[in-house]
Amino acid sequence: MKRVLIITYYWPPSAGSGVQRWLKFSKFLPEFGWQPVIFTPENPDFALQDHSLEAKVGADTEVMKFPIWEPYQLFRRIRKGEIKDTSRILEQKAPSLLDQVAVWLRGNALIPDPRRFWVKPSVEFLQRIWEDNAFEAIITTGPPHSMHLIGRNLKRKTGTPWLADFRDPWSTWEFLDTLKLTSVARNKHRKLEMSVFREADALVTISPTFAREMEQLASRKFHVLTNGFDPEDLPAGFSPAADPGEILEIVYTGVIDSIRNPFPFLQALKEVFGSSRNRVRLTFVGKVSQQLQDRIREDDWLQEHLHLTGYLNHGEVFSYYEKAHRLLLILTQTKNARGNIPGKLFEYMATGREIIGMGDPEGDAAKIIAQAGAGKVFAHEDIAGLIGYLSDLRSLPEAKKQENQGQRFHRRNLTRQLADLLQGMLNA
Structure with a gap:
């Protein structure tokens, strides 16, 4: 050896x-x-x-x-x-x-x-x-x-x-x-x-x-x-698809900071679901910026429909993956953004949940998602595209299982x- x-x-x-x-x-x-x-x-x-x-x-x-x-x-x-x-x-x-x-x-x-x-x-x-x-x-x-x-x-x-x-x-x-x-x-x-x-x-x-x-x-x-991704990280009995339920569950895991901007997605989410009281819940799992905390505090609708867990250990994150219908991926908006492939992308793919991405549609992460058929990436400024996508989710679709999303990863x-x-x- x-x-x-x-x-x-x-x-x-x-x-x-x-x-x-x-x-x-x-x-x-x-x-x-x-x-x-x-x-x-x-x-x-x-x-x-x-x-x-x-x-x-x-x-x-x-x-x-x-x-x-x-x-x-x-x-x-x-x-x-x-x-x-x-x-x-x-x-x-x-x-x-x-x-x-x-x-x-x-x-x-x-x-x-x-x-x-x-x-x-x-x-x-x-x-x-x-x-x-x-x-x-x-x-x-x-x-x-x-x-x-x-x-x-x-x-x-x-x-x-x-x-x-x-x-x-x-x-x-x-x-x-x-x-x-x-x-x-x-x-x-x-x-x-x-x-x-x-x-x-x-x-x-x-x-x-x-x-x-x-x-x-x-x-x-x-x-x-x-x-x-290491498949052994998935807990025993992890479900390949979430129960449709009564609420559309969208989950984001990781950091929200000055170079990861969630606000265009929040704008689109509120535009589509703003007249619905209990039809959607967006959960942020991890450390988030003070700016996001302040925005939620100032908006009654966001307070009702957004959930902040704070930082959780890696094992605890999977309970949120399991109940999610879609996983939100917010990529950076910086000069290095095109080459940014966050490690959690591969974890997302391994869960079988469809990914809603925000970032450079021509970036490396977007290309991996497209090649694997694992979801869709919208430009940060593409509010109309996000609204159209979220509008199609109002019928509470089941999470799509993505088969064999990349043994090469x-x-x-x-x-x-x-x-x-x-x-x-x-x-x-």
Whole structure:
């Protein structure tokens, strides 16, 4: 069994698609001759936690945890703990002077990201244990892109083949545009990015669009390994179709934030069902923006027909999938939107529920949905199209079961492709 070191910031009990991606790759890698060894922070700083995911770490997966220091800890001390989730700072309509300074420092002093202080001690620690572990390959996954710098430096010191996985772009990442970067900071990002592009033995990303865009920057090939779904995540007895019932149940799972806009859908929903009292219910499962909470509070009809569950662990989400007639997918409205394929898309498809999407109809996610016959994606501004679609649902149709929506997105099949890439690095 060949040993592969996987360097990731996000690992259970962290929640989110970034965790699921490498949790599942590590689960299936032993089937293809690779023993995964996870290297992750002992005390990471992330807002959302799902302790149920810890039980899904495979018995064949070794996990090494190493302490990290992050400036968020200092920032909270200055703010006396009043902000637990630092991402909320970027959503504030009128940030304080201190918050504006914090954003500027995040963008221009902490390059590539606040986890940069973990790079040097991690490389030193891993070097000390290297000979005793006989790693035959290194994988890094970002963001945070500091993980790639650890992989780069280890490759330089050990000569071990290294694969860099980009779940989001780097220098062209839309998130950087919110951080008030100077030209000096942007150039530094590009320089670090190019060193990773140049020195990694294999480059991977999650979507065809991201691959094309980064290939132009790197002048070399990017391999596409999308996210996917593990059928074993479906609870025993999960129904392939919801009972028609008396209320049309529409469910959205995940985050609603400044780049995921639900308001066109709410406008269309109210236009179609506004004269009906109990014919529709839209449930948001997960963390939602303050803006959405305020809109619901100001509208009696929305208060009656919308339900916010707050954050739930991964297992609890399936009870909402099971009762849903349709699943709502709200894609981002940003410069990276065409390549955005959220991990939950594959989970949606695996449930057999038809998807109502909002986003770029020519984007990578929309193409996957169309090819699988799994639903329809409307442009964010296509209110008329949404109204027409929802009008057809007033008769409370049964959920359509989507058969064989893509075995190519099974996590095992995707891991087989990853194992082939790893073997290709060894054979090069």
